Amino acid sequence: METPITKNIRAGNGPPDLKSYEWAGGYRAVRKALTGMTPQAVQDAVTASNLKGRGGAGFPTGKKWAFVPMGAEARRPKYLVVNADEMEPGTFKDRLLLEGDPHQLIEGAIVSAYALEAEIAYIFVRWEYREAARRVARAIVEARGAGYLGSNILGSGYNLEIYLHVSAGRYICGEENGLLDALEGKRPIPRSKPPFPQTCGLWGRPTVVNNVETICNIPHIVNNGADWFKSLSRSEDGGTKLYGASGRVKRPGLWELPMGTSLREIIEEHAGGMREGFSFRAAQPGGASTEFLPKEQIDVKMDFDSVQKAGSRLGTGTIIVLDDRTCPVGAVHNLEMFFARESCGWCTPCREGLPWVREILWSIEEGRGEAGDLERLETQCWQLAPGHTFCALAPGAVEPLQSALKIFREDFDRHIREKRCPWK
Amino acid sequence: MITDEEKKEIRELMSHYATARAAGPEALKIVQNHRGWVSAESLKAVAEMLDMSCEELDSVATFYNMIFRKPVGRHVMLICDSISCYIARYDMLLDHLNRTHGIRMGETTPDGRFTLLPAACLGACDHAPAMMIDETLYGDLTPEKMDNILGKYQ
Ligand SMILES: Cc1cc2nc3c(=O)[nH]c(=O)nc-3n(C[C@H](O)[C@H](O)[C@H](O)COP(=O)(O)O)c2cc1C
Ligand code: SF4
Numbered sequence: 001m002e003t004p005i006t007k008n009i010r011a012g013n014g015p016p017d018l019k020s021y022e023w024a025g026g027y028r029a030v031r032k033a034l035t036g037m038t039p040q041a042v043q044d045a046v047t048a049s050n051l052k053g054r055g056g057a058g059f060p061t062g063k064k065w066a067f068v069p070m071g072a073e074a075r076r077p078k079y080l081v082v083n084a085d086e087m088e089p090g091t092f093k094d095r096l097l098l099e100g101d102p103h104q105l106i107e108g109a110i111v112s113a114y115a116l117e118a119e120i121a122y123i124f125v126r127w128e129y130r131e132a133a134r135r136v137a138r139a140i141v142e143a144r145g146a147g148y149l150g151s152n153i154l155g156s157g158y159n160l161e162i163y164l165h166v167s168a169g170r171y172i173c174g175e176e177n178g179l180l181d182a183l184e185g186k187r188p189i190p191r192s193k194p195p196f197p198q199t200c201g202l203w204g205r206p207t208v209v210n211n212v213e214t215i216c217n218i219p220h221i222v223n224n225g226a227d228w229f230k231s232l233s234r235s236e237d238g239g240t241k242l243y244g245a246s247g248r249v250k251r252p253g254l255w256e257l258p259m260g261t262s263l264r265e266i267i268e269e270h271a272g273g274m275r276e277g278f279s280f281r282a283a284q285p286g287g288a289s290t291e292f293l294p295k296e297q298i299d300v301k302m303d304f305d306s307v308q309k310a311g312s313r314l315g316t317g318t319i320i321v322l323d324d325r326t327c328p329v330g331a332v333h334n335l336e337m338f339f340a341r342e343s344c345g346w347c348t349p350c351r352e353g354l355p356w357v358r359e360i361l362w363s364i365e366e367g368r369g370e371a372g373d374l375e376r377l378e379t380q381c382w383q384l385a386p387g388h389t390f391c392a393l394a395p396g397a398v399e400p401l402q403s404a405l406k407i408f409r410e411d412f413d414r415h416i417r418e419k420r421c422p423w424k
Numbered sequence: 425m426i427t428d429e430e431k432k433e434i435r436e437l438m439s440h441y442a443t444a445r446a447a448g449p450e451a452l453k454i455v456q457n458h459r460g461w462v463s464a465e466s467l468k469a470v471a472e473m474l475d476m477s478c479e480e481l482d483s484v485a486t487f488y489n490m491i492f493r494k495p496v497g498r499h500v501m502l503i504c505d506s507i508s509c510y511i512a513r514y515d516m517l518l519d520h521l522n523r524t525h526g527i528r529m530g531e532t533t534p535d536g537r538f539t540l541l542p543a544a545c546l547g548a549c550d551h552a553p554a555m556m557i558d559e560t561l562y563g564d565l566t567p568e569k570m571d572n573i574l575g576k577y578q
Contacts, residue, residue, distance in 0.1 A: 086547055087547075088545065089507045089545040091547065092549045094547075128490075128543065128547070128556060129547065130559045130561075167449065167488075168490040168491050169488045169544075170487060182449065184445070185446040185448035185449065187487050202442075244549070246550055246552060247508060252552075253550045288507055334505070334506070338506055338507070338545075344487075
């Protein structure tokens with residue numbers, strides 16, 4: 001089984017420096033693309049590979065890139081932004097890629113920026129990823145020293161600068177429009193779409209925002225071709241996926257596996273099953289903003305379409321396992337506490353609705369729930385549905401709530417009926 | 425006022441962006457690195473450098489949870505309170521800290537040693553519960569382990 005994006009990563013070791021990265025075949029894709037392929041040819045390879053964005057929404061990367069105006073007509077400079085703001089609760093995959101193999105990310109950013117004819121790239125890292133930021137900064141310096149960045153890279157006539165931007169907190173900065181505001185030094189509040197960043201992004205110029213894992217796949221597609229990339233997958237979506245699991249499993253961790261590996265295989269084989277004394281109740285397949293999948297769905301294949309059909313979203317592919325000894329009402333309260341705190345406050349349904357949801361859940365958890373509370377929560381799920389707010393934070397916040405109200409209905413009822421939390 | 429060294433660092437960052445104000449969040453963090461927090465005077469000095477009004481820059485500063493507009497203790501402890509750490513019972517760590525140091529979220533110990541703040545998922549879910557002190561990440565915490573770690577910070 002091939003694991004292209006984690007093959008250089010050794011637990012407990014530092015990341016490969018420039019020399020060892022090159023020795024392992026690194027920067028071949030930069031050479032191949034910049035000296036032998038047109039930007040369009042790189043885009044075509046990515047489109048043919050069926051790579052879907054790994055930031056949560058699963059948008060096809062080639063299709064996203066195709067909206068960028070190309071050639072002499074385009075407004076410049078154009079920008080590529082690598083989204084390393086990873087703050088979705090339960091998600092820890094990009095940190096591995098940033099810390100474990102920063103040159104792979106730099107190489108991916110160079111090849112992607114070339115495909116877009118972008119002159120400037122930013123790597124947007126959340127403040128708390130201190131070690132990641134240090135390692136990425138060092139890799140940028142090394143890459144520049146070796147002539148992979150700067151002007152006339154490898155004699156190709158192509159120029160690119162990459163800058164590291166270290167942010168200062170707040171989940172909303174990971175939302176692509178919030179991220180652009182943050183980079184421009186404004187109070188980060190999502191913009192309305194359209195226009196989309198691909199035509200009117202940073203400082204009004206064409207801009208592409210991609211996730212760290214998405215970008216890390218690009219050099220491998222360029223080196224090995226679209227057919228190879230598709231053959232890595234057990235589904236329609238190309239490639240491998242960096243899956244993760246946390247909660248009361250025996251071996252929480254991250255594994256690069258074929259896209260479309262089943263939830264059961266990840267939990268039972270890779271995570272080693274549940275810890276002694278705990279049993280599997282439900283799981284969020286891809287971070288805090290994804291619907292819970294009940295036990296009956298454990299055979300779902302973890303690719304974008306299959307998880308959607310099962311009633312949830314693949315999201316970031318990092319699974320949060322809820323066990324039978326954790327109160328589901330308390331767990332959902334914890335999720336909504338996060339979303340209410342992280343709302344940017346720009347639109348009323350989200351700013352006012354999420355704290356209300358949090359308070360109702362807390363009162364139920366504390367044994368003060370009343371008849372009508374669950375209906376009020378259901379109304380909020382509708383009020384915060386897609387289309388009612390500026391960005392996807394609010395719809396994402398109610399995805400777990402909506403599913404919890406169905407799957408754990410009896411637990412909610414019991415809290416209200418018995419006026420206490422049965423887990424306490 | 426801010427020092428020449430701070431100004432130099434800020435100018436270096438300004439060269440990375442199309443506008444001066446874009447360096448705002450990072451400039452505030454430079455000041456914070458040197459002084460622990462961002463006072464009204466520091467904010468004013470940075471705003472002048474970036475050609476912004478103080479109000480505008482403060483609207484940016486107050487948005488970010490890692491830019492401190494009030495003094496903090498010598499060490500900042502960020503305790504992850506997101507879902508994987510919830511399942512791993514981070515509340516036991518909070519109770520323990522409250523018992524041993526008398527602080528809750530948002531508070532500073534009377535000796536000014538620690539300020540305790542909540543943090544969104546630290547990306548260490550496979551080692552929950554997790555926390556950061558200053559720039560160092562700690563995982564798989566228990567109250568005993570926490571005592572040992574805290575002992576290293578004066
Ligand atoms: C509230 C919110 C937070 C987000 N945070 C992140 C993040 O930290 N990292 C990320 O890659 N995408 C995040 N996204 C998704 C981005 O908006 C965007 O879709 C993604 O970066 C695109 O990259 P991709 O096409 O490579 O998946 C977030 C979205 C929302 C609504
Ligand atoms: S949905 Fe929430 S986070 Fe998104 S723009 Fe509206 S208030 Fe801000």
